[in-house]
Amino acid sequence: MRELLDKYLNHLLIERGIAQNTLEAYGRDLSRFMLIVQEQGLRDLRQVVPSVVIEYLVRVKNEGLSANSMNRSLAALRSFYKFLLREKLIDETPLANIDLAKVWMRLPDTISKEEMNLILAQPGGETAVARRDSAMLELLYATGIRVSELTGLMMNSINWQVGFLVVMGKGSKERIVPVGKKAYDCTKLYIEQARPQLMRNRSTDVLFLNRFGNKFTRQGVWKIIAGYAKKSGLLKKVHPHTFRHSFASHLLEGGADLRTVQVMLGHADISTTQIYTHITRDRLKEIHKKFHPRG
Secondary structure: HHHHHHHHHHHHOOOOOOOOHHHHHEEEEHHHHHHHHHHHOOHHHOOOHHHHHHHHHHHHOOOOOHHHHHHHHHHHHHHHHHHHHHHOOOOOOOOOOOOHHHHHHOOOOOHHHHHHHHOOOOOOOOHHHHHHHHHHHHHHHHHHOOOOHOOOOOHHHEEEOOOOEEEEOOOEEEEEEEEOOOHHHHHHHHHHHHHHHHHOOOOEEOOOOOOOOEEEOOOHHHHEEEHHHHHOOOOOOOOHHHHHHHHHHHHHHHOOHHHHHHHOOOOOOOHHHHHHHHHHHHHHHHHHHHOOEEE
């Protein structure tokens, strides 16, 4: 495989006269791709299937590269496989049946369980705002709901007897999601001790209120999460959907089946949920390599 890469890079240098900096960047990108191929136990590029390509895209995206660098990675992969086909070095390309740009846009941004715990610990304190923020963060992570679904929650959205959240999702479709003990306790504490202070003598059934006693905007929740992520020391960008993506990824890592996660996320098509399995496999490999005595 290394010989094929060298042949391609020579083609770029000699026949296409590509700039040295671009050549070196392409070399780094494709060397990273080759590494992932080898980690799969593959010895021939003709054995590469679409799932391997998607794992490569996941890895690159999780490295937090700039938009330009990510686009270059895609361009390098496309160009490399076009060259291999043209030179009849492979019979078919694993890129033929996947829309790289579409997959790239769909790749979820996730954080580890340890990173999530860091963020969840940030509100602290016993002020009304701290209790509200803790409840929102815990509920987002416990249920995987969208930020629009969080801001749309009403006082009767939680069934306190059985610990379920009733969510109105996309297309006005209602679904039921379990609420974990931590999120349940934090939300109950917020309602009993913090929400009355935030209501400012108003009457409203909206569950989460901002400091003016009004319903949250999506932007308001975004700012709160970004602030706590920064406070926790994380360098990567974290937003409400990161909680949803991490919820799904962590469930699958723990052994949950895909259909159950699909129902909790409210995905109409299971193929939308399947994107998380690539991240889970990648994460499991990292854990195995780190902790196995022969990793």
